[in-house]
Amino acid sequence: MPSQMSRLKSLRTLTAFVVGKSTGSTIGELGELPHLGGKLKLQNVVDVKDAGQANLKNKKDMKELEFEWGNEDSDDSAKVRDVLDKLQPCMNLEKLTVKRYGGTSFPNWLGDCAFNKIKVMRLEGCHYCFELPPLGQLPALKELFICKMKFLRTLGLELYGQPFQPFQSLERLEFKDMAEWEEWIPSGSGGLDFPRLQELILEKCPKLRGNLPCDMPCLKKLSVEGCGVLHDQRATATTSTSTSLNYNSLQELEIKDGCQTAILSLLETKLLSRLKIRNFNDIQCLPNINRLQHLILWNCPTLSSFPKDGLPTTLTSLYIINCKRLEFLPHEMLAKLTSLDYLTIHKSCNSMRSFGIFPKLTTLNIGYCENLESLCLIEEEGAVGNLSLLNNLDILGCPNLVCFPQGGLPTPNLTQLEFSRCEKLKSLPERIHTLTALERLWIRNLQNLESIAEDGGLPPNLQHFRIENCERLRASSSSVGDHCNWGFQALVSLKYLNIGGRGSDEILETLLKQQLLPTTLRSLWIEELSTLKSLDGKGLAHLTSLQELFISRCDSLEYLPGEALQHLTSLQRLEIRCCDNLQFLPEEGLPPSLSYLKIFKCSGLEKRYQNKTGQDHWDSISHIPCIWINDEVVI
Template sequence: MAFVGEAFLSAAVEVLLNRIISCEFQDFFHSKKLDFLPLRKLRITLLSLQAVLNDAEERQITNPAVKEWLDELTQAVFDAEDLLDEINTEALRCKLEANSLSQSTTDQTLLLSNCWSLTELPEDIGNLVNLQHLDNSGTRLNKMPKQIATLQNLQTLSTFVISKPQDGLMVGELKNFPRLQGKLSILKLQNVVDPSEAFQANLKNREQIDELALEWDCGTTEDTQTERLVLEQLQPPANLKKLTIKCYGGTSFPNWLGDPAFDNMVHLRISGCDHCWSLPPLGRLVSLKELYISDMKLVKTVDTEFYGSTSPSFQPFPSLVILSFEGMLGWEEWNMIGGTVIEFPSLSDLSLKNCPKLKGTLPTNCPYPIDFELSGCPLLFAMVCPELKESNLHSSIELQSTSNILNLTISGVTSPASLRDGLPTTLKYLTLRNCKKLEFLPHETLNNYTSLKELTIFNSCHSLTSFTLGCLPVLESLSISGCKNLKSISIAENSSPSLSLLQWLSIRSCPELDSFPAGGLLIPNLTTLAMSSCDKLNSLPVPINTLAPLQTLSIQNLPNLESFAQEGLPIRLRSFTVWSRGSFLTTTIGEWGLQKLTCLSSLRIGGDEILNAFMRMKMPLLPTSLVSLSICNSFGIKCLDGKWLQHLTSLEKLEIQCFRQLEFLPEEGLPSTLSVLTIWKCPSLEVSCSNGGKNWPKISHIPCIIINKEVII
């Protein structure tokens, strides 16, 4: 149910905020006697973005235009990063120039983290003779100057870029950093043409280093044997904890990868090694907890070599918790050891993505519950569900025999398939995504799933015409979206105990859904109800006022809904979204009892008819508890009447979006408590609210104004 876009942006904004308040950044502005006003405005902008992102998840669920908004916002954040990188680079250049005058410095740390636009370091960096820590993780350096090899006091070097021989800096010059420790990433290893250079680096004796990313540029392999010898000589120290190998061009891995001497290694990632035919014996790594293998297109079989031994007394992967395979385009078979050996005794998270040729067996004897994601593996899924209609495959496995799967996600199944043989009854969370031709679980088997708490069906199971509530005994959350042929929601006999557990019900984009049971659905503990884009639906599942615990309610685009909340809304409601193109709701707005909802803090309303009805009311309809108000989707309103807003003494955020003709804000002005005003896709209003426009005097007191994702104050 959640989305990652806003989480990433929020983290990026946090990084930017930290950078502009850093001492180095402030010192640079002081040294150049620069105006701090733009810097303060940038900080306000970033703070405003954080405020906007707080509600992004709900917008993404209810408004299809939000993805575009998040994409544009992401680009804006990247642009801000680039600007700060340029300033940071200039500050570094000035710092090094100053150091060049004295040929010495007392500086010990140079921090260049996340300087994405920085591609080179100054040639005179060697003048920082006392430098101990150089952190340039997250940069895109193409080369390093020769002088960096003279920094013998260096202890931390996050990235080491290998230049071509004629350019100077070589991997062998790592020997010039006798005190090097911590994290080390060696990039552009394709420039190492002489394996003796790698031998001179003597990494295996660098016991202070506990983390080694070894990276070649993908698609640059010219000599697979040379790359094999280079990786052989880059054997890391035995106490290594984390290792990444990316785009290695050899046809096999050296013997040290999988050596049980690496008994401290907990994290391993191998990706883009297109020339390798097999996997190393990683099962010997006794402390390995996380293993990620991706984009190895020539690997066809994963067998006993992967586990490290066929001895009945040998235990492979004793500590592995997370195992992920992705983009293994040539992988066909996954062979298990068999017998009494448990291949993955500690596994809790298994992910198989985009392995189109994989068929055969799966781990079935894991002793602990696991989360399992299966995506883009059509042949494997065909054998998980043998009812595949268009397949002539005869070998099969039964996913239900893997009886300890806790969380299962199945996505991207494009062929006709069925879940008729069932799924593990231990499941707690089941997600079906983009599996249009998949047949859902048979009705008569649903009561067997006594652990299933969350069920999500997204753009899947188009053959499903009816869903029966109450058959899944402990279901707490049900989300159905894009189920194109779903016509009805029914209720099972003697379902009261199970319905009392249901807390979340979301039904979206089911155009054929037209009915609920005549008596409604008695769901006494429901806290979230979302209904949208069900064109034929004429009634809600239950009289809204009977849902006393309800806290979140979203009703959108239900054009045939005949009545709504004539008895009032639940008194505990905290968030309410209502939008429709029709006028059916406007006759009962006064009966909703909004002004009595003292817990309501977030309201989102849309559509000309509903908005006009609010503005026509002679008495205030909205509760003074509102903190956030969003009004949207108007085609005809040209002017807002502000009388219905003036009493909102707690309102902090106002969003106006998708008003095609709106030009004038209320003559009375907007509530004085506003801290953020957002205007989006309102062409006439955007002009009049710009600095100097006719609406500017009405909004200039608001600390933060955002117009089309741009902070103007």
């Protein structure tokens, strides 16, 4: 910090104070600032006398303090403890954070019940402390976060302190990265150790064994991750003690990364509404969970079946990711999920070949379902399923998908539609032009796609259209009436067009040559067109609403149409990336509206413009307020 900070007698706010190794202010100068308050972070305080002179005890307006040291190693643990002792704050403090403290124990003031306004406490990276201070004595403490205390092996009576009922106000408790922690001992006081705790998070405590605290009547969320030897009290309790267990308020349960199967007994909790199971190897069948609303199953390789009675009708969102042995719900069970709003299936349910009935979804994501062949959407009686609420449909990586419902998708309110990496797909759904609510259409990596809108054109209200790596697709004239090139001219709402990859060179050339791009276009992205040598100026000149032009990885591009670019009176941003054959920007100059130009990894342009050489060429772009070449601002 600058020297002579103590002269700022009226200073009220100082967010951080870093003690330098040589010159500058010392922490003791804070003692001369009586009005200092709010939030303060102190770093690298190592001098005991200096810490005492800071006089934090008398900073009555100080609400938040953070003590941090750059290196927790210390040859003198007693000295480090004395420094923290001298940094004792005022009793009005509400939030305290201690990071990388190098002592083996904490000073007595930390956990003193006289600090009756502290609501949040964080102890991080205090590696050499083998026990915690009596934080249970802090009457107002609501949030406690303990992280990376690698020498702590037991949480015992010292944590709870003297009062009959510890942690009277604690609502959130989190332990993270506790590599050596083995045992969690209850207070034995006869009362509840955590009477108001609502959220408990245990993450990466690999040696913690035994039981969770057995009585937490207010607990709403429990998250257990990377605690491979932890047992739930319910799994080991005898009949005589099982009636005292209390998790009856639990609503949200997360089990991740190598936890014991015993934790699953908590699924019996009656109020459970959110369940997330991730990276779990020892579960084969889900039990019945009556009130579940949100279910996430992620990387559960042994899971093979849902409950026999099906999933609860209260379910609103369902994610199934990387559960390849899991058999999908029969159609009649799926139809009962009338509340289901969001469904994602990725790398799961490999035996599934089609969907026959769908619930009332708003979002459906299907990814990497290897045997999926058809998206039927038709009930057994022949009536179209109810999809009036569906607004987002994404299908990714389904190599055997070949067909859609005859007559098109019965999704009148669909706003987003994406197909990607479906190798056998030759055409998009019929009558796609009838999807009048569709705003975004992405088709990517469909190597056998031959047609997309030959029976009426693209949806009329499309705003964002993306074509990428559809090598057999051609923008050819339709035989129906005057429609041409998927009805591009009728897309009066189109604002964003992304076109690139294999097969897209000819599509772009056709759109430009026949001047089919709508005047409403605001953003044009051209990427990975290997044979494109120049842009047809006639097809660009009329785009008076275009604000952004992005050209990337077009290896053969040699020429940009200067006269046409001059007509782009709304163009503000131009980016050219990885186009080594492009040697010049247009001699006619770029439009005066341009405010941002970026050239990245274009060797020819770099040589010509990076050092502002060639006055004639530089003058053509010097009016642009911001010019980037690679990662350097040139102007």
